[in-house]
Amino acid sequence: MAPDQFAAIVAATAQDVDTAFDRLLAVPDDPRARLYHAMRHAAMGGGKRLRPLLVRATAQLFNVDLVQALQAGLAVECIHVYSLIHDDLPCMDDDDIRRGKPTVHKAFDEATAVLAGDSLHALAFELLANNHVLPDPFVRSSLSHALAHASGPQGMAGGQMMDLVAETTPFDLAMVTRLQQLKTGALISFSVEAGAILGHVPPEGRTGLHGYARDVGLAFQIADDLIDAEGDAAIAGKAVGKDAAQGKGTFVSLLGIDRARAQASALVEQAHAHLHGFGEEADLLRAIARFAVERDR
Numbered sequence: 001m002a003p004d005q006f007a008a009i010v011a012a013t014a015q016d017v018d019t020a021f022d023r024l025l026a027v028p029d030d031p032r033a034r035l036y037h038a039m040r041h042a043a044m045g046g047g048k049r050l051r052p053l054l055v056r057a058t059a060q061l062f063n064v065d066l067v068q069a070l071q072a073g074l075a076v077e078c079i080h081v082y083s084l085i086h087d088d089l090p091c092m093d094d095d096d097i098r099r100g101k102p103t104v105h106k107a108f109d110e111a112t113a114v115l116a117g118d119s120l121h122a123l124a125f126e127l128l129a130n131n132h133v134l135p136d137p138f139v140r141s142s143l144s145h146a147l148a149h150a151s152g153p154q155g156m157a158g159g160q161m162m163d164l165v166a167e168t169t170p171f172d173l174a175m176v177t178r179l180q181q182l183k184t185g186a187l188i189s190f191s192v193e194a195g196a197i198l199g200h201v202p203p204e205g206r207t208g209l210h211g212y213a214r215d216v217g218l219a220f221q222i223a224d225d226l227i228d229a230e231g232d233a234a235i236a237g238k239a240v241g242k243d244a245a246q247g248k249g250t251f252v253s254l255l256g257i258d259r260a261r262a263q264a265s266a267l268v269e270q271a272h273a274h275l276h277g278f279g280e281e282a283d284l285l286r287a288i289a290r291f292a293v294e295r296d297r
Contacts, residue, residue, distance in 0.1 A: 001148030006291070009284060013056055013073075015051045020074050024123065037107045038116040045082045048295070049289070050220070051076045054191035054197075058209065062199025071133045072143055079126035079151050080187055085117040087160065093242070097233075121151075130144035139153040142197045149273040150190040155259040159183025163248075171249040176216065180251075184224070185217030192216075212285065219267035220292040222260050225252040227296065264293040 008083040051075025059069035087109060088095040088103040094105050105113035128134065128144045149155060159182030160169075166179065192213035195204045198246045210276045228242060251260045271289040275282045 001287040005274070006287045009056075010049070010053060010291075011142070014047075015055045015075060016070055018044050018047050019054050020070065024028065024074075024245040032111055034108065035115055035119060038104050038112045039106055039119055041101070042085050042098075042104050042116060042140070043120065046101070047077075047081075048297070049073075049077065050189055050292075051080055051191040053288060054213075054285075055194045057282075058192050058195025059198050059286055060284065061195065061278060062201060063194065063279055064198040068134060068198055069195065071127055071130065072198060073125040073191070075147060076129040076187055076191050078120045078127065079234075081152075082117040082120035083115050083156055083160070083187075084126075089113060092160070092164070094229075096243075106174065114133050136200075138195060139200075143194055146190050146193055146197065150186040153236070155182055155186030155190075156184075163289065165220065166248050173251075173254050176251060176254060177247050180218060180221040181214070184221045188220065189213040193251065208274045208277055212289070214265040214273045215271040215274065217269065217293050219264045219289065222251045222264040222267070223293045223295060225250040226257065226260060226264075228237065228252075230256060232296070235252070259292075268293055 013102065021040065025036055025040045025043065027040070029032050051244055052070065055073040056066070056069045059066075059072075066233070084098055085104045087093050088098055089105055093102050097103065101107070103113075108116075124147065125144055128140055128147065131137070131140065134140050151157065153161070160178050162175075162179040163183055166176075171179065192209050193206060196209055228250070251263070255263060257270065268289045272286055275285060278285075
């Protein structure tokens with residue numbers, strides 16, 4: 001896929017997400033307004049929209065309606081954004097900048113930030129329960145179950161707990177890999193699986209996609225570690241150098257920059273290999289895998 005074609009799809013997906021959030025998060029004229037403004041601050045106008053993009057890319061393999069793909073993509077983006085709001089809180093990573101602007105608890109306050117995250121979490125499952133956009137009850141149930149599993153203690157939240165423990169406990173490479181498969185990889189895996197669920201692909205037919213998602217998730221995290229180690233905060237839109245300052249074990253600290261970068265490239269090649277059963281209809285997934293390691297933010 002040509003770079004300009006990929007960039008156009010990324011931009012269109014981001015615009016679709018922002019347009020949908022603008023509609024979903026219309027600010028009411030009552031005392032809840034501050035909450036809605038906080039949700040909009042976090043959810044709109046930034047981010048790579050990688051997860052909705054992955055839903056779209058996988059869904060198109062199976063000729064899924066774009067509106068349905070966007071609905072599932074919005075749901076996982078809600079979970080992702082809620083996790084960032086909570087991750088930035090003083091009781092977690094205590095960050096001041098996210099996506100190039102003040103974090104929600106800085107722009108508003110901690111209580112509003114907690115409620116904004118909680119509300120986005122709830123909105124995710126409200127979106128998946130919409131029987132007008134997703135009329136198949138099997139699809140609604142499967143998507144809801146998969147997203148709940150990817151979000152909880154066996155997925156993202158469990159990985160975040162491991163990340164907190166990593167601040168005081170040395171982790172080896174196997175443990176860091178497990179941490180990132182949960183904290184970052186679980187929602188990436190859901191995003192790929194969601195497209196297959198929308199396409200009515202049975203679990204036994206998703207093996208290659210699972211392998212693709214696993215490898216892209218790890219490659220994405222290695223790229224994040226490299227950005228934290230040698231990136232520019234102004235470009236990244238967030239603080240860098242925090243992992244080393246906290247003494248956390250990361251792919252970069254355990255492998256070194258050169259080996260980490262080589263490992264990320266190898267994972268991209270493995271991800272591509274998992275798509276061998278698909279033709280040019282999987283070119284967007286292949287481009288996303290490359291983007292995961294070539295980005296600077």
